[in-house]
Amino acid sequence: MWNRPRFDLKVRLTLRVAAILAACFAAISAYFLVTADRAAHARSDSIAAIVAKSLELQQGKVQWVANPRSDFPNLDPVSAYVMTPGLCLAFRGPSGDILQRFCSGAPVPANPPPQAFAAFYSSLFDPGREAARPVIVRGTKLGEAVVSVDPAVQTAEAWHEAGRLMIALAVALPLLCALVYAALARALRPTHMIRTGLERIAANDLTTRLPPFDLAELSAIRDVFNHLAESLDTALAERAELTRKLIALQDEERRHLARELHDEFGQSLAAIRALASSARQTAAQDCPSLLSECDGIARTATGMMETLRGTLFRLRPPDVEELGLVASLEGLVAGWNGRSRGATRFSIRFDGAFETLPAAVSANLYRIVQEALTNAAKHAGATRVNLELTRRPDEIALAIDDDGRSNEPAAKSGMGLLGMRERVAALRGRLSFEAGPSGGSALRVVIPLEAVDRQILDHAA
Known part of the structure; x- marks a missing residue:
């Protein structure tokens, strides 16, 4: 017969708790990553809006002063206020060509993100995506203000926001599992007492009783166990008493039967042997041909008496x-x-x-x-x-x-x-x-x- 593999209850519960914790940790990490990505895009959108507004003001000023020497677009004034490491500002003309572009250098991070995290983050969130806002003056679209962030810088920021949390959760998960296992081992320690009690009950030790437990579920098992042990002990005691009385009655019947056999059959066989002996004496004088029959009767009676003695010995021992x-x-x-x-x-x-x-x-x-x-x-x-x-x-x-x-x-x-x-x-x-x-x-x-x-x-x- 095929038996399913058995697992320790503490290990099984710990694995389930670990799976739930891992799922929670993964959800928290995903939340932080999504939040970091949205914040990066929101920042790029806001900078693009600022750049577009600045360029619109520049063009409006040029038209107002009627300056034929126009240096539009000029990203220098706005870049002094909004530039951050890895940020790129650009103006795209109506034809789609980049007319001006400014980029700040991206410093080498002290703790660069792992390559696996960088590949994972790039596949999910597309870092470095451009944010564009149209530049419109008097209803005419002059071009677009384009803002982008170096993907390496955005990935490093995401790792800074969520990666350390992921490392902390990865370290905390085994520790929490160990604590859960220890707590379960302590809580389930009474199950060894329950198992020992069942083994003693199986060995006919019906005096076994379980002590009180702290857990309500185990206390309910303890109450049922003790009630079952008491009921079984009482039932077996009553059965043993009934069996003892039946055996005593059986022995008494055997003694009565032994007395009847001894008194009736024993005397009858003794009388048969006496009559056979008397008949032999008579036959020896008057009819010698009957001697063998008389001896046969005596031997048969003697054999029956031996059998009767054995039967009486078994029915009524010493x-x-x-x-x-x-x-x-x-x-x-x-x-x-x-x-x-x-x-x-x-x-x-x-x-x-x-x-x-x-x-x-x-x-x-x-x-x-x-x-x-x-x-x-x-x-x-x-x-x-x-x-x-x-x-x-x-x-x-x-x-x-x-x-x-x-x-x-x-x-x-x-x-x-x-x-x-x-x-x-x-x-x-x-x-x-x-x-x-x-x-x-x-x-x-x-x-x-x-x-x-x-x-x-x-x-x-």
């Missing part, structure tokens, strides 16, 4: 409370070794003290081991079964490994495994059944001591 869990499990393993006659080798190892376990916990552990051994020997066809029961400071761990058929359906989904799951759930524990590392099956049961302590309190009450 009193774990009196013998203790260790002795009961050792007797169970010894019984399986005796019945298998070497076909399956069972071994068990203990690590820790189990004398203080309550009777209910010991009985459930005994039943779990009993069902596991039955599955391994009868359904999985194992030849080697190793059991290890360990008591740690905070839990009890049971490990059962065998070399049988791990894919046997009865071993995985039979009633025995279902019964084990019910008993483990009643103790608020965890059960896993999977293929072993070197073949066979591996059963793992972990029971938290908190559940054991709860059983002790229930038992004391």
